[in-house]
Amino acid sequence: MATIETTATADRPIGFGRLKRKEDARFIRGKGTYLDDIRLPGMVHGAMLRSPYAHAKILSIDTSRALAHPGVAAVVTAKDLETLGLAWMPTISYDTQAVLAGDKVRFQGQEVAFVIAVDEYTARDALALIDVEYEPLPAVVNARKALDPDAPLIRDDKEGQTDNLASPLWEAGDEAATDKAFAEADTIVTRDIIYPRCHPAPLETCGMIADFNPKTGQLDIYNGNQAPNAHRTVYAHVAGLAEHMIRIRCNDIGGGFGNKVPVYPGYVCAIAGSIVAGVPVKWIEDRSENLMSTGFARDYVMHAEMCSKDGKITGLRVDVIADHGAFDSTAQPTKFPAGFFHIVCGSYDLEAAHVKVKAVYTNKAPGGVAYRCSFRITEAVYLVERMVDALALEMKVDPAQLRMRSFIGPEQFPYETTTGWTYDSGNYAATMREAMRIAGYDELRNEQAERRGRGELMGIGVSFFTEGVGAGPRKHMDILGLAMNDGADLRVHPSGKAMVSISAQTQGQGHETTFAQIVAEELGIPPEDVQVRHGDTDRTPYGLGTYGSRSTPVSGAAVAVVSRKVRDKARLIAATMLETRAEDLAWEKGRWYVKGDPEKGAMIEDIAAYAYSGDPMPEGLEGGLDAQVIYDPPNLTYPCGAYICVVDVDPDTAAVKVRRFIAVDDCGVRINPMIVEGQIHGGLAEGIGIALMEVITFDEEGNCLNGSFMDYLIPTALECPDFELGETVTPCPHHPLGAKGVGESPNVGSPPAIVNAVIDALHETHGVTHLDMPCTPARVWAAMQGRPEPPQ
Amino acid sequence: MEVTITINGEEVSRDVEPRQLLVHFIRDTPGLTGTHWGCDTSNCGACVVLMDGKPIKSCTTLAAMCVGHEIRTVESLEQNGRLDATQLGFHEKHGLHCGFCTPGMLMTARALLDHNPNPTEQDIRTAISGQICRCTGYQNIVSAIRWAAEHEAAMKQEA
Numbered sequence: 001m002a003t004i005e006t007t008a009t010a011d012r013p014i015g016f017g018r019l020k021r022k023e024d025a026r027f028i029r030g031k032g033t034y035l036d037d038i039r040l041p042g043m044v045h046g047a048m049l050r051s052p053y054a055h056a057k058i059l060s061i062d063t064s065r066a067l068a069h070p071g072v073a074a075v076v077t078a079k080d081l082e083t084l085g086l087a088w089m090p091t092i093s094y095d096t097q098a099v100l101a102g103d104k105v106r107f108q109g110q111e112v113a114f115v116i117a118v119d120e121y122t123a124r125d126a127l128a129l130i131d132v133e134y135e136p137l138p139a140v141v142n143a144r145k146a147l148d149p150d151a152p153l154i155r156d157d158k159e160g161q162t163d164n165l166a167s168p169l170w171e172a173g174d175e176a177a178t179d180k181a182f183a184e185a186d187t188i189v190t191r192d193i194i195y196p197r198c199h200p201a202p203l204e205t206c207g208m209i210a211d212f213n214p215k216t217g218q219l220d221i222y223n224g225n226q227a228p229n230a231h232r233t234v235y236a237h238v239a240g241l242a243e244h245m246i247r248i249r250c251n252d253i254g255g256g257f258g259n260k261v262p263v264y265p266g267y268v269c270a271i272a273g274s275i276v277a278g279v280p281v282k283w284i285e286d287r288s289e290n291l292m293s294t295g296f297a298r299d300y301v302m303h304a305e306m307c308s309k310d311g312k313i314t315g316l317r318v319d320v321i322a323d324h325g326a327f328d329s330t331a332q333p334t335k336f337p338a339g340f341f342h343i344v345c346g347s348y349d350l351e352a353a354h355v356k357v358k359a360v361y362t363n364k365a366p367g368g369v370a371y372r373c374s375f376r377i378t379e380a381v382y383l384v385e386r387m388v389d390a391l392a393l394e395m396k397v398d399p400a401q402l403r404m405r406s407f408i409g410p411e412q413f414p415y416e417t418t419t420g421w422t423y424d425s426g427n428y429a430a431t432m433r434e435a436m437r438i439a440g441y442d443e444l445r446n447e448q449a450e451r452r453g454r455g456e457l458m459g460i461g462v463s464f465f466t467e468g469v470g471a472g473p474r475k476h477m478d479i480l481g482l483a484m485n486d487g488a489d490l491r492v493h494p495s496g497k498a499m500v501s502i503s504a505q506t507q508g509q510g511h512e513t514t515f516a517q518i519v520a521e522e523l524g525i526p527p528e529d530v531q532v533r534h535g536d537t538d539r540t541p542y543g544l545g546t547y548g549s550r551s552t553p554v555s556g557a558a559v560a561v562v563s564r565k566v567r568d569k570a571r572l573i574a575a576t577m578l579e580t581r582a583e584d585l586a587w588e589k590g591r592w593y594v595k596g597d598p599e600k601g602a603m604i605e606d607i608a609a610y611a612y613s614g615d616p617m618p619e620g621l622e623g624g625l626d627a628q629v630i631y632d633p634p635n636l637t638y639p640c641g642a643y644i645c646v647v648d649v650d651p652d653t654a655a656v657k658v659r660r661f662i663a664v665d666d667c668g669v670r671i672n673p674m675i676v677e678g679q680i681h682g683g684l685a686e687g688i689g690i691a692l693m694e695v696i697t698f699d700e701e702g703n704c705l706n707g708s709f710m711d712y713l714i715p716t717a718l719e720c721p722d723f724e725l726g727e728t729v730t731p732c733p734h735h736p737l738g739a740k741g742v743g744e745s746p747n748v749g750s751p752p753a754i755v756n757a758v759i760d761a762l763h764e765t766h767g768v769t770h771l772d773m774p775c776t777p778a779r780v781w782a783a784m785q786g787r788p789e790p791p792q
Numbered sequence: 793m794e795v796t797i798t799i800n801g802e803e804v805s806r807d808v809e810p811r812q813l814l815v816h817f818i819r820d821t822p823g824l825t826g827t828h829w830g831c832d833t834s835n836c837g838a839c840v841v842l843m844d845g846k847p848i849k850s851c852t853t854l855a856a857m858c859v860g861h862e863i864r865t866v867e868s869l870e871q872n873g874r875l876d877a878t879q880l881g882f883h884e885k886h887g888l889h890c891g892f893c894t895p896g897m898l899m900t901a902r903a904l905l906d907h908n909p910n911p912t913e914q915d916i917r918t919a920i921s922g923q924i925c926r927c928t929g930y931q932n933i934v935s936a937i938r939w940a941a942e943h944e945a946a947m948k949q950e951a
Contacts, residue, residue, distance in 0.1 A: 020883055027891030028879040030826015030866035034892065037825040121809065203830045203838055203892045203926050254828070254838075254892030255926045287831040508890025508927050678886050681929030709835035709924070717917040717930040 015521030018674040021513045022528070023506075032252040035207045035224050036284055043209065044073055046270055046283035047123035049113040049130050050293065051105035054139035054363040054702020055152060058104055058112070058132060066115060066129040071122035073277055075130065076114040076269060078102030086272050089238050091329035092262060092479060093337070095166070096157075097366060098327070099265040104137070106154055106326035107365050108704050109292035114269040116277060120284075139363040139702035140164070143301045143323040146360040154326055154361040166328045166359040172342035173419040177352035181315030185307030189390040194772045195379045197299040197323070197364070197696040198689075199291055199712060200371040202507070204254020206294055207284030208267045210274040219246045219274075223267065224253035226260045226505050227545025230482055232537045234263050239271055250535040256507035257686070258370035261331050261547050262295050288707045295331070296364075296696055297371030299323040300341075300379040306387040308395060313406040314351045318344055318383060322359040322368070330359075330368025331547070332375055333477035333484065339375030340468050342419040346384035347428050347466045347640060348406040353418045363702040371690075372683055372747035374469045374548040385463040385752035389759065393769060398445075399756065400436060400462045404429055407464075414733075421468060423638045424733055426666065431728045432464055435642035435664040438726045444646060448760075457649040457765065458659075461757025464643070465749040468636040469741040470553025479544065485632045486550075487541025488558035490566050492625040494612040496525060496605025500562070501533040503543020504555035509743060510675045511551065515559050517671055518737065522563030523604050524590025541628060549639075549741035552671065553732075558631035560736040565627035573611050573625070574602040576618045637732045637740035641665040645753040649761045654781035656758055658688055658719070661750070664726035668740035677725055680746045684723050687750025689715045691758075695774050797858045799824065800868040810856055814848075815839045817855035818865060826866040826895045830924070837923025840896035841865050847900045849922075866895035869902065877940040877947070878902050887936030889927030896923055901937045910941055 026032050063075040078100040081087040088096045101112050113130050117123035138152045145151055146164040155161045182188060209222040219241055225231050228248040236243035253260065266283050273281040285294070301321040307314055322338060324330055332339045338357035345353045371378070388406075392399040407428040408415050415423040435441075444460050451458045474483035489501040500519050504511055516530035533539055543555065567587065574592035575582040578600060585592045585601075593601025602610075611617070611625040646660040663680055670676045693713035696706045706712040731738030751773060758775045762768035766784045796805040797817065804821050818827045818841065829851055830838030839851040842864040850863075869876035878901040881887065888894045897920060904911055904919040911919070916937045917930070925933060 021886065023891070024883040024888060027888055027894050028875070028882050028898065029870055030824075030895045032826075032891045034825075034828065036819075036829065121811070201926065203836060203890070203924060204828070205830075253890060254830075255890045257926065287833065287836075508888075508892075510889065674886050678889060678928060678932060681931045682889065682927045683929075685929035686926070708833050709831045710833050714835075714924050714926070716921045716924065717934065718921045720930050722913075722934075723929065723931055 015517035015527050016671050019513055019517055019527055019672055021510050022516065023510065023512045034204055034252050034254050035209065035222060038209055038222050040209065040211060040280040043280040043282055044116050044118060044277065045120045045123045046273055046281050047115045047120065047127055048111050048266055048289065049115065049127045050289065051101065051108060051110040051112055053105055053134055053136050054108045054141065055137040056105050056134040057137060058101060059135055060133045061113060062131040063113065065131065066126040069126045069129055071118040072115060072126045074116045074273065076100065076273060081272060084272055086239065086268055089263065089268055091327055093328045093330050093332055095328035097329055099268045103157060107363050108702050109289065109365060111265040114273060116273045116281060141362050141364055141698040141700065141702050143321045143360050143362060146362050154363060164361040166324045166361045167337050169356060169358045170337045171356050173354040174352050175354045178315050178317055178354035181351040182305065182307050182317065184309060185314060186309050187391065187395050188305060188307045189387065189394045190305045191387060191390050191770055193302045193304060193383055193386055195298040195300040195302065195382050196773055197296050198371060198694045199296050199696055200257035200259035201291060201712065201714065202255030202257055202259050205285045205287060205290040206260060206264055206266065208270045209280055209282045210270040211280035212274040212278070214278050217245050219271065221246065221248040223248055224250055224260055226256045226507060226547050228505055228535060228537050229503055229542045230479065230544050231263060233482065235271065238268065248537045250505055253507040257372045258297065258547055259295050260507065261369050262329055264294055287709060291696065291712050292704045292707045293365050295367035295369035297367065297369060297373065298379055299368070302383050304383055304387050306391050308391055311405055313348050313388065313391065313402065316345060316350060316353040316384065316387065318355045320357040322357055323362050323364065324359050324368050325362055325364040325366040327366035328359065329366040331370060333471060333479055335477060336375065341376040341380045343377055343421055343466065343468050344380035344384050345417045345419055346381065347408060347464050349408045349412065350418055355419060364698060370547060372686055372744045374467060374744055375471065377467055378748045381465040381748050382752045385465065386755065389756045390769065393763065400432065400441060403462065403464050404432060422635060423466060424635055425730045426466065426638060426640045427728065427730050428464065428640060431640060431664055431666050432642040434726050434728055435644050435662050438664065438724055439644040439662045441644065452765065455651060457651055457761045459647045459649065459757040459761025461645040461647070461753040461755065461760055463749050463753035463756060465745065466638055466640045467745050467748055468638055469549035469744065470633055470637045471548050471550055472636055473634060474632050482544060483632070484544045485630050486543030486555040486558045487628065487630045488555065488562040489541045489628040490519065490562045490626060492566060492604065492608045494609050496608045497529045498523065498525065499531045499533055500559055501540045502555050502559060503541050503545065504551040505535055505546045507546065509546065509551060509679065514672050514675055515556065518556055518559045519563050522560055523567060525604055549743040552739045553637045553735060553741040554631060554633050556739060557633060557736050558629055561631055562627050562629045565629060566625060569627060570604060570607045570625060572618045572621055573607050577602050577607065577610055634734045637668065637735055639665065639667040639740040639742060639745050641745050641749050643749045643753040645757040647754065647757040647761055649758060649780060654777040654784055656692055656775050656780060658721050658754065660724065661721055662724045662726070663746060664728060665742060665745055666728040666730050667742035667745065668730060668732045668735065669738035671737065671739060676742050679743050680725055681723055683744065683746025684750050685715050685720045686747045688719060688754060690773060691751040691754035692774050692776070793856060795855050795859055797855065797861065797863055799863045800865055808855055812855045814850040814853040814855045814858055818850060818863065824865055824867055828892055828895060835924065837896045838893050840899050840923060842899050842903055845903060845906060847903045864899070866898055869898060876902065877943045878905065878937065880943060881936035881940035885932050885936035885939050887928060887933045893923060893925045897925065897933055901940060904937065905941055905944065909944060913938065
């Protein structure tokens with residue numbers, strides 16, 4: 001793999017390497033185009049009235065005072081939407097969600113009425129003038145209590161729904177074989193583990209500008225979503241509009257992390273508002289709305305048992321209650337109601353495992369979207385990595401050693417897990433050893449003992465993860481019936497400059513650079529000669545967008561394959577140009593040449609010029625130099641990584657400080673290592689947040705207690721250490737570039753390393769064997785005093 | 793009320809409601825959408841601009857409070873087609889992903905270097921600790937600002 005610092009070399013540059021990002025030019029000048037930067041002529045502004053109650057009947061809604069307020073154009077309620085057939089919308093998980101509440105509200109912050117006014121200030125003023133009469137009902141916010149026979153019924157809108165079960169029990173693995181493994185085990189540990197509700201909280205909140213033209217029937221949408229083509233299809237279904245008359249443009253997006261995958265009620269209201277008002281409607285939520293009503297993440301209540309025999313992990317049994325909130329809008333492929341959670345066997349060669357998941361409704365915001373996580377893998381990895389540490393504690397062995405003993409061996413790939421996944425490749429022990437080498441693991445253990453002697457509380461936490469990313473093969477998965485494939489359309493212009501259109505949707509991942517590098521690598525032209533077009537459904541091929549770390553595994557593969565198709569076409573054209581046979585040509589750095597006569601050849605730009613010229617094309621070949629593909633991945637890709645975290649716990653305040661964090665990722669071939677490392681840094685910071693600070697909680701009445709950045713704490717530069725990164729490279733055997741995807745790995749792998757480190761710091765001196773996240777000073781202090789919180 | 797604020801060296805006058813926030817006043821000025829809004833509560837710093845050379849959060853500052861003060865936004869950093877060292881540093885060191893926090897980070901970086909041309913890593917981390925970046929984990933932002941400090945020192949030496 002060539003590494004280049006600059007592309008301005010005389011020796012034709014190849015694409016891969018630490019290329020500085022193309023998109024920076026506008027961002028460092030403050031010239032990005034985020035949603036709120038777009039102003040259309042005649043545009044009006046929307047604001048959302050939200051429920052103050054978690055559960056209440058709506059007795060009446062009186063909008064007359066709001067309507068009389070100067071500058072207010074319209075107030076939309078559920079009744080108005082009913083006439084348009086838009087009062088309810090389908091969710092991504094085949095449930096329904098109220099766009100605006102009509103019968104009752106089911107979570108605090110639920111959408112009740114939508115005001116359209118001349119400006120944002122006026123629209124928000126008018127919210128206070130809408131009179132809603134509520135009759136409060138008892139709320140349930142605890143997933144276990146939601147299943148009590150006397151729990152209030154949340155989804156009385158659903159015919160035949162008599163309890164709060166959101167989906168039937170779902171199982172994976174082999175129950176009988178698991179029972180056998182446990183019966184034969186030497187050691188068994190049990191834990192109740194909660195992965196609390198947290199939130200992706202991208203810095204730019206969600207919003208939309210909808211611009212319906214009543215004369216042409218064209219609906220123009222400006223929006224920051226992670227899957228514009230899929231959104232267009234959903235709007236066509238929901239609003240009954242013709243799909244080809246909808247155009248969605250996502251310009252620059254201020255972060256997504258999964259939060260911008262779903263369709264939200266505010267979007268539907270903006271569209272309905274524009275259809276009714278006949279002018280563009282802009283709606284952008286504020287921070288509280290983002291935290292309180294849009295896609296949360298996790299909220300898994302888990303009971304687990306793990307066993308070992310002869311010093312090696314052998315079995316795992318997991319029983320999960322998934323809290324989906326008031327509507328099941330969790331983002332999952334159709335056949336996977338618990339996402340990819342059953343990857344919970346992790347990186348270990350288990351004899352057997354069995355997983356049960358049931359989902360419940362509670363009076364909390366809907367979501368269950370990933371937060372930098374490929375469909376519940378974060379929960380799975382957290383669980384298994386906490387359990388391995390619990391087992392190591394019980395067996396009195398070093399947690400790194402127990403992992404090393406139990407890993408799937410490199411010779412076992414492709415490896416079928418007992419729960420049905422086929423891992424493609426990996427060398428787990430090598431990756432683990434590299435992390436231990438960088439960390440200086442043995443010296444760290446010595447240092448820990450030394451510090452303990454001085455009364456200091458230092459902890460070392462280990463985690464090892466296997467991710468499954470790049471959803472996914474159409475034979476296995478779809479979302480709402482849409483195959484999870486991605487398109488790519490590559491045109492090489494007569495001058496040899498190229499444009500590639502992709503269906504992945506960057507939210508900061510640097511696609512304009514990375515995808516240009518892929519084309520550059522494959523065609524042997526400089527990356528700066530490749531323009532990457534994305535974020536516009538009228539000008540990009542169909543595909544399912546960016547989440548689940550799928551950009552490089554799926555869209556990146558599509559770009560590689562389409563580039564090779566163009567190269568193959570170029571070969572046929574070159575054969576005509578050079579008056580030889582195609583099979584007599586060989587490829588090198590942007591050039592087809594005659595085997596045995598390397599001086600005789602044609603550069604890609606010469607071939608392109610020829611392809612568009614008046615000269616004769618090869619028999620049966622159309623003019624031009626372009627191609628398109630839809631890429632259907634044969635399998636997920638399986639990146640892995642070994643993480644080691646060193647924490648210090650203040651004995652007096654119980655504050656946890658992450659002193660060191662070592663992350664060795666194996667994401668296969670790295671196209672742009674600079675961007676890969678940047679992704680890892682970002683995910684590690686999020687992992688620190690989740691492990692130590694970030695949580696969405698509710699009081700018993702269902703009031704959200706973390707509805708602003710004053711309460712939903714996000715790590716700053718002071719909470720994050722200088723990360724120490726390493727790598728091993730096990731190329732993906734089925735990806736055309738050998739790449740595996742990386743975006744989510746650090747968020748998946750880091751929370752267990754941090755929590756394991758905190759417990760490691762406190763176990764010997766304070767007898768702590770378990771802690772739930774976030775490890776706040778209050779919670780850690782309670783655990784140090786022998787007062788751990790009871791399991792939920 | 794009529795409000796006149798000097799933004800990037802130019803006087804901008806507008807009739808505004810007394811409650812209008814500075815961030816909206818700035819963004820309503822043509823061409824100045826580089827200053828972003830992110831949280832309402834002074835926590836995220838996407839809205840940071842310089843007031844008389846000091847970083848402030850324009851989402852919790854009223855436009856009316858800025859009469860007679862000099863406001864500087866990200867759009868002022870590039871001068872005569874020459875990027876500021878902070879801008880170059882963010883590009884060189886991959887100090888940005890989605891770019892939404894970048895303008896605020898750049899302004900804080902500029903203010904830091906104006907007062908402390910040779911900041912330590914801890915100085916930099918403290919300076920940007922009132923701002924949130926969800927993408928970078930801060931490490932490359934710290935490197936970017938350090939790069940800018942060294943770049944400016946080298947430029948000065950050359951001059």
